[in-house]
Amino acid sequence: xxxxxxxxxxxxxxxxxxxxxxxxxDRYGSGMRYRARYVGPDGTEKSKSFPDRxxxxxxxxxxxxxxxxxxxxxxxxxxARVTFKQYAEKWLxxxxxxxxxxxxxxxxxxxxxxxxxxxxxxDSFLPTHIREWLAELEKAVPASSYRRVIFGNVSGVFxxxxxDQLRTTNPCRSRSVVAPSRAPGRVRPWPADRVAAVRSxxxxxxxxxxxxxxxxxxxxxxxxxxPVDEIGFDTGWLHVGYQIKVIGGRLVFAPPKRGKVRxxxxxxxxxxxxxxxMEEFPPKEVTLPWLTPxxxxxxxxxxxxxxxxxxxxxxxxxxxxxxxxxxxxxxxxPPEKGKRHQASxxxxxxxxxxxxxxxxxxxxxxxxxxxxxxxxxxxxFTLRVYTHLMPSSDGRTRRAVDKLYEALGWTxxxxxxxxxxxxxx
Numbered sequence: 001x002x003x004x005x006x007x008x009x010x011x012x013x014x015x016x017x018x019x020x021x022x023x024x025x026d027r028y029g030s031g032m033r034y035r036a037r038y039v040g041p042d043g044t045e046k047s048k049s050f051p052d053r054x055x056x057x058x059x060x061x062x063x064x065x066x067x068x069x070x071x072x073x074x075x076x077x078x079x080a081r082v083t084f085k086q087y088a089e090k091w092l093x094x095x096x097x098x099x100x101x102x103x104x105x106x107x108x109x110x111x112x113x114x115x116x117x118x119x120x121x122x123d124s125f126l127p128t129h130i131r132e133w134l135a136e137l138e139k140a141v142p143a144s145s146y147r148r149v150i151f152g153n154v155s156g157v158f159x160x161x162x163x164d165q166l167r168t169t170n171p172c173r174s175r176s177v178v179a180p181s182r183a184p185g186r187v188r189p190w191p192a193d194r195v196a197a198v199r200s201x202x203x204x205x206x207x208x209x210x211x212x213x214x215x216x217x218x219x220x221x222x223x224x225x226x227p228v229d230e231i232g233f234d235t236g237w238l239h240v241g242y243q244i245k246v247i248g249g250r251l252v253f254a255p256p257k258r259g260k261v262r263x264x265x266x267x268x269x270x271x272x273x274x275x276x277x278m279e280e281f282p283p284k285e286v287t288l289p290w291l292t293p294x295x296x297x298x299x300x301x302x303x304x305x306x307x308x309x310x311x312x313x314x315x316x317x318x319x320x321x322x323x324x325x326x327x328x329x330x331x332x333x334p335p336e337k338g339k340r341h342q343a344s345x346x347x348x349x350x351x352x353x354x355x356x357x358x359x360x361x362x363x364x365x366x367x368x369x370x371x372x373x374x375x376x377x378x379x380x381f382t383l384r385v386y387t388h389l390m391p392s393s394d395g396r397t398r399r400a401v402d403k404l405y406e407a408l409g410w411t412x413x414x415x416x417x418x419x420x421x422x423x424x425x
Contacts, residue, residue, distance in 0.1 A: 003038025003065070005058050034058045038065055040076060041165070068168075075123060075165050082166065084125075085118030088157050099247050099292060100254070108150045109157070112137060117154070122166045125158070127174035134180070143345045147180035187385055189358035190351050194329060201325030205307055206317075208277045212303075213352030214359075215270040217374050220349040221245055222256055224312045227300040228283045231266065231274060238266040240375065242300065244311055250293040251311050253300070260375040274303065286311045322349060357386050 011025040032049035036058040040046045046065075050058040068074040088109050095102050116133045117125075134151065141147045155172035162170055171177065190198075199210040212223045221243035230239040241261045245254045255261060284305045289295035306312055323341040326332040335341045353374060360370050371382035 003036060003062055005055060005062065006035040006037060007033060007055075008035055009033050009052070036062045038062060041069065041074060042076075046076065075168055081121045081123065083118060084120055084122060084157070085114050087122050087161060087166065088114060088118070091157050091160050100245050103247055105153050108153055112140065112150050113154050113157075122161050125167070125171045127171050127176050130154075130171045130174070130177050134177070138180075142343045144180045145182060146345065148182060151179050187354045187357075188346075189354040192355075194331065195352070195355055197329035198325045198331065201328030203307070203321055205277075205281045206304065206321055208273050209304060209349075210352060211270045211273050213349060214355045215267050216264050217353050217356040218264075219243065219257065219353065219375075220314060221254075223349075224302075224304060224314070224317075225253060225300070226303045228278065228303055229301065231271075231303070233266075233271055233275065236266050236268075236271075237263045239263050244288070244314075246314060247291075248293055251288055251313060252293060252295060253288045253290050253298045256375055258375075258377055260377065262372060262375050264373045278303070284309050318348070354386075357382075361386060 008031070009025060009028045010022045012020050012022055015021050033052040034050040034055050035047050036050065037045060037047045048058075048061060050061075065074070092102075092106050092109060095105065097105075113133070116136055117129070120129065133154075134147075137147050137150065141150065151172065155170060158167065158170040158172055161167045172179075195210060195214050199207050202210070209223050212218045212226060213220070216238055218226065218240060222240055225242040225244040226240075227242060230241060232238060239261075240256055240263070242253055243256050244251055246252075283301040283303055285299055286302050286305060287297050287299040288311060290298045302311065304312055319341075323332065326344070326347055327334050327341065331347055332342050332344055357370055357374065360373070361367075367383045367386070368379045370386070371379040374382060376382045
């Protein structure tokens with residue numbers, strides 16, 4: 001047995017004759033009579049009390065504890081009463097990923113999980129509770145790909161709870177729980193006329209951002225944090241070494257995603273556009289902390305700033321510049337009065353990188369070179385994302401066979417039943 005049952009209504013003492021006997025204790029008749037006690041895997045004593053006439057239940061409970069320990073399925077009864085909110089906050093505080101990732105995960109859990117799941121004890125979750133939460137999440141977050149990210153983080157909380165012996169299973173991994181679907185498998189780059197239309201819809205001092213994204217493949221944060229001294233007007237190269245990120249609600253300078261500092265070709269036309277932009281809108285110095293809100297201050301002359309000066313904040317730009325430009329270009333419908341613009345993650349500024357990739361692949365650029373220009377950590381990832389944008393594969397096949405037919409003198413009459421030898425042979 002993993003422990004023993006204490007009868008708190010009786011105690012044992014030695015009588016005058018030297019024999020032990022049971023007598024009533026001071027607690028006789030009041031409070032819980034039986035106390036089931038055992039030592040848990042962590043070396044501390046655990047217990048649960050039962051009322052009079054329920055010793056059988058106490059024995060059964062203790063037997064289950066022993067069985068769970070032997071099967072490796074033990075959970076601490078008291079610790080398991082911790083709520084999802086309490087445990088999730090401890091889980092968030094223990095994360096050691098980069099600050100931006102931590103901030104993103106923290107926002108997802110606090111905004112989309114804790115309000116729905118927070119008050120429920122960790123040991124009480126069933127798959128039905130996760131299914132109900134996912135139904136509510138679908139109403140709040142239209143993008144399936146983003147719901148999948150949130151779901152993955154919540155599942156991570158429950159996985160940690162299993163490992164910490166607060167639960168025996170992860171309800172997110174139940175067969176009856178269907179995770180939100182992935183984003184559409186194929187990237188669909190914007191056509192050039194859409195890029196031009198969105199560019200025209202942006203405020204004039206922001207329009208060359210389209211060229212930084214669509215002509216150089218920069219991410220949004222890298223565009224916002226592009227210093228003038230990183231633009232090699234004479235060398236024909238653009239160095240990508242900075243971005244502007246939001247950490248804890250504050251803007252900071254940071255390296256590019258995953259620290260992938262890189263150099264990308266600076267097309268001559270984009271160079272001319274940047275020069276003209278600098279003449280009309282002179283670059284301004286911006287000072288921000290490095291990496292964290294309390295980091296050392298760094299000052300850079302940025303190519304793009306707000307009209308009144310200062311760094312561009314992603315949320316403001318998306319709301320007051322990008323979304324209105326999408327509406328002006330006919331990409332999104334105008335919002336109803338008093339309501340926000342329609343959500344459309346596939347039409348975010350990242351679409352410019354897809355456009356850039358499609359242009360380079362169509363021109364015959366190698367996947368390895370493109371991967372380096374985009375700052376991907378693995379050319380294989382670039383290939384998986386953009387392989388369907390390589391029209392040269394089927395085109396090469398057609399041209400190769402056509403040349404063979406021409407060299408052999410075979411006819412290519414579409415009305416013929418098949419290839420025929422040329423006349424006179």
